[in-house]
Amino acid sequence: MRSIITKIKEITGNIATLEASGVGLGELAVVQSPGQSTLGQVIRVNQENVTIQVFGGTKGISTSDQVRFLGHPMQVKYGPSLMGRIFNGSGVPIDGGPEPVEEEIAIGGPSFNPANRIIPQQMIRTNIPMIDLFNSLVVSQKLPIFSIPGEPYNQLLARVGMQAEADIIILGGMGLKFDDFTFFKRTFEESGVMNRVIMFIHQASDPVVECLLVPDMALAVAERFAEAGQRVLVLLTDMTNFADSLKEISISMEQIPSNRGYPGDLYSQLASRYEKAVDIEGAGGITLLAVTTMPGDDVTHPVPDNTGYITEGQFYLRHGVIDPFGSLSRLKQNVVGKVTRKDHNDIMNTMIRLYSDCRESRNKIAMGFKVSKWDETLLAYGKDFETELMDLNVNLPIEQALDRCWTILARHFDPVQTGLKQELVDQFWPKENKEAQAA
Structure with a gap:
């Protein structure tokens, strides 16, 4: 058991600052208040000054509460029993089912070893002509769906999840409205694919810090399944909500803001998630399709702008259809006419x-x-x-x-x-x- 710190120096929003030694970046901590224990994670270490983000929010926490460090980073359960299950932004089941009993794996690790990656050459069929025919989705590809609020991007994402040729579908929802959450759940259940779907859902009413964990949990589980030989399709919505959560946390930490208030490491934060897409030699693969809403339909906004440098094309969803001119799949040449018909x-x-x-x-x-x-x-x-x-x-x-x-x-x-x-x-x-x- 780690040492217990008996004093929190400062609380700002969902951020707590204290003094501690021998603590690592990303390490979990438990804030022990009278009658409750709240999980947190170390997000900054400056000599003996440690900053933790509190997942459940700091309501009810005082500077006299105790903090205990657990000695390991955030983890998520991994195993077959996750199929058909729904978890929140902290990895806790929210579908009324039991807690999974499988092993726990760390999240947020490095991307897969490039030496074991192979050139993408397998097509993922979706039965959507504007994707399959004109911008084919390829195994291990990372593609955003650029759109604006009000467009049916979640409906498109759900349809891809229902129809795509994949062994496992992992949905990571960030800042979802309750209606959108129930739409995904109902759609997957009614289409009969829920038995191969895993959902990590952060709703708009949940603590903002939990939004940051969703893609890491989804991708950590996806990587394990891919290593076991499964073809995994990861669907993320909405990466702009993820970036806004990063901005909110950085403001709370009084970091110097970059373009439009976003943190200076926005590109690295996005890339560390997108680069998890991989086709593993002798095993399975991870394909990533992520919604990125563009405020004011502005593609120069920092989130879509940075995303475009990382990903291998994009789908533009405008006026309820996929725009054939703005959309691009840079890997389609690997499959067009090779695994598809010669015409x-x-x-x-x-x-x-x-x-x-x-x-x-x-x-x-x-x-x-x-x-x-x-x-x-x-x-x-x-x-x-x-x-x-x-x-x-x-x-x-x-x-x-x-x-x-x-x-x-x-x-x-x-x-x-x-x-x-x-x-x-x-x-x-x-x-x-x-x-x-x-x-």
């Missing part, structure tokens, strides 16, 4: 090029220009593209999505107008359209 790359580029031309035709109309017959064709094509592929209600395996692309093209264009290779046209152009053109 994937050509049809993807052709569809986007023609949709871009449709956007230009719409701009002509907006500026009062006269449109040509070709513009009218593009406008009709763009409408079908949005209805049959971009709409998030569309649910198709990638093979059927590719076939639908060919059908849409044949509906509006002759093969020569698409610029597609003749060998692909001969193999994939809808048969009924070929016969009509021959007649």
